[in-house]
Amino acid sequence: MLFKLAWRNLWRQKRRTLLTALALSLALFLSLFMRSMQEGSYENNIDNSARFSTGLLQLQNPEFSESQSIEDLLPGTTDFITPVTAPPLSPHITHHLPRIESFALASASERAKGVMVFGVEPERENSYSGIADKLIAGEFIDADDKQVLVGEGLARFLSIKLGDELVLYGQGYRGQTAAGLYKVKGIIHFPLAAMDNQLVYMPIKLAQTLYSTGEQVTSWVLHTDSLDMVAEVKSELVQAFGSKVNVRDWQQLSPEMAQQIAMDKAGGVFMMYLLYGVVGFGLFATILMMTLERQREFGVMLATGLLRRKLLGLIAIESGFIALIGVLIGLIITLPVVTYFHYHPIQLTGETAQLMLEMGWEPIIPMMLSFSLVFDQVKIVLGLMFICLLYPLWRAYRIDLVSALKGDSYG
Amino acid sequence: MSIEISQLSKTYNQESDFPVHAVKSLDLTIEQGEFVAVMGPSGSGKTTLLNMIGGIDTPTSGSVLIDSENICELDDKALIAFRRDHVGFIFQDYSLLPVLTALENVEFVMQLQGLSEKVCRARASELLTMVGLGEQMHKVPSKLSGGQQQRVAVARALAPRPRFVMADEPTANLDAKSTSELLDIMQSLNEKEGTTFIFSTHDQRVIKRAKRVIVFEDGKLTEDKQQ
Numbered sequence: 001m002l003f004k005l006a007w008r009n010l011w012r013q014k015r016r017t018l019l020t021a022l023a024l025s026l027a028l029f030l031s032l033f034m035r036s037m038q039e040g041s042y043e044n045n046i047d048n049s050a051r052f053s054t055g056l057l058q059l060q061n062p063e064f065s066e067s068q069s070i071e072d073l074l075p076g077t078t079d080f081i082t083p084v085t086a087p088p089l090s091p092h093i094t095h096h097l098p099r100i101e102s103f104a105l106a107s108a109s110e111r112a113k114g115v116m117v118f119g120v121e122p123e124r125e126n127s128y129s130g131i132a133d134k135l136i137a138g139e140f141i142d143a144d145d146k147q148v149l150v151g152e153g154l155a156r157f158l159s160i161k162l163g164d165e166l167v168l169y170g171q172g173y174r175g176q177t178a179a180g181l182y183k184v185k186g187i188i189h190f191p192l193a194a195m196d197n198q199l200v201y202m203p204i205k206l207a208q209t210l211y212s213t214g215e216q217v218t219s220w221v222l223h224t225d226s227l228d229m230v231a232e233v234k235s236e237l238v239q240a241f242g243s244k245v246n247v248r249d250w251q252q253l254s255p256e257m258a259q260q261i262a263m264d265k266a267g268g269v270f271m272m273y274l275l276y277g278v279v280g281f282g283l284f285a286t287i288l289m290m291t292l293e294r295q296r297e298f299g300v301m302l303a304t305g306l307l308r309r310k311l312l313g314l315i316a317i318e319s320g321f322i323a324l325i326g327v328l329i330g331l332i333i334t335l336p337v338v339t340y341f342h343y344h345p346i347q348l349t350g351e352t353a354q355l356m357l358e359m360g361w362e363p364i365i366p367m368m369l370s371f372s373l374v375f376d377q378v379k380i381v382l383g384l385m386f387i388c389l390l391y392p393l394w395r396a397y398r399i400d401l402v403s404a405l406k407g408d409s410y411g
Numbered sequence: 412m413s414i415e416i417s418q419l420s421k422t423y424n425q426e427s428d429f430p431v432h433a434v435k436s437l438d439l440t441i442e443q444g445e446f447v448a449v450m451g452p453s454g455s456g457k458t459t460l461l462n463m464i465g466g467i468d469t470p471t472s473g474s475v476l477i478d479s480e481n482i483c484e485l486d487d488k489a490l491i492a493f494r495r496d497h498v499g500f501i502f503q504d505y506s507l508l509p510v511l512t513a514l515e516n517v518e519f520v521m522q523l524q525g526l527s528e529k530v531c532r533a534r535a536s537e538l539l540t541m542v543g544l545g546e547q548m549h550k551v552p553s554k555l556s557g558g559q560q561q562r563v564a565v566a567r568a569l570a571p572r573p574r575f576v577m578a579d580e581p582t583a584n585l586d587a588k589s590t591s592e593l594l595d596i597m598q599s600l601n602e603k604e605g606t607t608f609i610f611s612t613h614d615q616r617v618i619k620r621a622k623r624v625i626v627f628e629d630g631k632l633t634e635d636k637q638q
């Protein structure tokens with residue numbers, strides 16, 4: 001009965017009810033659209049940059065993050081990595097790549113330079129990052145090659161071409177000397193200058209020989225089937241490997257990107273609350289008017305036996321209906337739009353697009369289609385309604401029967 | 412059912428320099444089945460008295476005993492339940508819920524008592540037929556004339572089988588014909604169902620139909636006659 005009464009009461013002021021609901025819908029549309037775009041672009045960036053270098057998760061020796069030293073290693077054996085390749089984790093981990101990452105001094109003919117040496121499993125690495133596409137000369141390496149790939153900038157600096165040799169010299173495992181002479185099999189163009197100028201890529205076996213690490217690696221790079229799974233997979237990895245392994249996620253591996261995303265997100269969320277704040281005033285005004293203009297009607301209901309809490313219930317249901325209509329209309333207009341842009345991502349143009357293209361990334365912003373983003377909006381609208389209800393409900397609760405009945409604000 | 416009022420007083424603005432003594436030390440007894448008109452000039456305290464008897468307003472002092480229960484001691488929640496179960500109200504401006512049909516308006520007050528939908532429906536349509544609105548019960552108030560709306564209000568007041576019905580100037584907004592129709596209905600319900608009616612009025616025609624007339628002046632009872 002209260003629901004029927006509330007529903008009909010809404011339509012006593014059709015225009016006001018609809019306008020208020022539509023304002024909510026609009027706020028929901030703008031917020032959800034913006035948040036879906038934000039989260040979609042974060043996800044895209046995180047995924048791109050994970051594939052480009054760090055992965056979403058890494059297993060490292062607990063000392064390695066501090067020391068970056070070739071002394072602090074993990075086993076590179078299939079035995080060691082079984083927790084990753086066996087259920088229950090295996091369905092969620094799409095890639096696991098062993099790597100050696102260390103430093104060396106590279107020299108050729110007259111010049112020398114400090115470089116980063118990446119020892120990788122060529123085929124698996126390529127299927128993860130598509131690095132072979134960035135070759136500008138020569139060929140990609142095979143697992144058993146004794147040759148290396150170098151960044152274009154580095155090759156220029158050292159004045160070496162395909163087939164030339166370079167000497168790598170550094171410190172190996174347990175203080176052994178790491179030294180070797182390698183032929184250049186290919187030259188790679190990295191879009192990031194820092195990498196282009198100092199990267200040497202080689203098969204992991206060759207790197208293990210160079211640094212005398214045996215079967216050990218500096219890290220295992222992991223990728224999950226979705227970004228949302230990272231936290232869960234991380235905690236399971238921590239359980240599975242215990243304290244002998246440091247499990248680091250992309251936030252720890254790329255703190256700058258994580259911070260940038262956090263800032264950007266905070267900006268978006270602030271805008272969203274601002275928007276809802278403005279719309280909230282409209283909602284508040286409507287609910288307050290609905291209450292104040294019906295003092296006499298409420299008085300009559302109380303006189304004829306409606307309990308005060310039911311009266312408050314009636315007002316809450318009426319507001320709830322407005323919020324519900326707002327959310328429904330909002331979702332009806334937003335979901336198709338977000339879904340469309342999820343499957344047909346917005347194409348970027350101009351400088352950003354150029355930059356992304358150079359990185360080898362598609363210049364697009366896919367929209368995120370996520371239940372939790374939608375649910376967030378619904379929660380915000382409900383929260384907003386709750387706040388807007390407090391004062392009107394208090395006013396209704398405090399209605400003085402005698403003066404309410406005397407008043408003539410009926411109907 | 413009896414209403415026993417003793418030493419009942421109501422003072423508005425008690426704390427201020429100009430307190431208004433709306434009702435002054437009133438003693439009055441009303442018995443089951445009476446049909447009482449309260450008359451008096453404007454501002455004499457009729458509404459205030461009816462509000463205190465109906466459990467809407469609380470007196471400054473004195474007591475209102477309904478079947479020996481002092482309703483002045485009930486808290487807000489108990490008073491609401493008391494009004495719901497024992498008092499029917501008829502207001503000068505009809506005061507029907509505008510979004511409900513005549514039938515739903517009558518049903519609503521019974522549903523507040525927790526009666527089943529079926530029982531509510533049966534009694535509501537019976538009452539509406541009794542007040543001559545058998546054909547109009549699915550109309551909303553705005554589609555009914557003032558007289559018809561007030562008849563719906565009478566049906567609503569009677570629906571929960573209250574011990575008595577309070578009507579504060581029920582005919583003030585009605586023309587002569589509607590007034591006499593309404594009084595016919597109230598009178599026949601008073602006789603048929605034995606419901607006590609207490610109503611205030613300025614209207615001589617209404618006063619003529621009352622069985623007992625109480626005259627009020629300046630918060631005091633000046634005349635109490637059976638006719």
Ligand SMILES: Nc1ncnc2c1ncn2[C@@H]1O[C@H](COP(=O)(O)OP(=O)(O)OP(=O)(O)O)[C@@H](O)[C@H]1O
Nearest residue numbers: 423424431433451452453454455456457458459460
């Ligand atoms: N809430 C209030 N605050 C202050 N004074 C009040 C209040 N309600 C009523 N009064 C005063 O109490 C006195 C009695 O008022 P009441 O409404 O009972 O008169 P009434 O006989 O019903 O008059 P009317 O025929 O005009 O309806 C009046 O002097 C009125 O001004």
Ligand SMILES: [Mg+2]
Nearest residue numbers: 457458459579
């Ligand atoms: Mg009055």
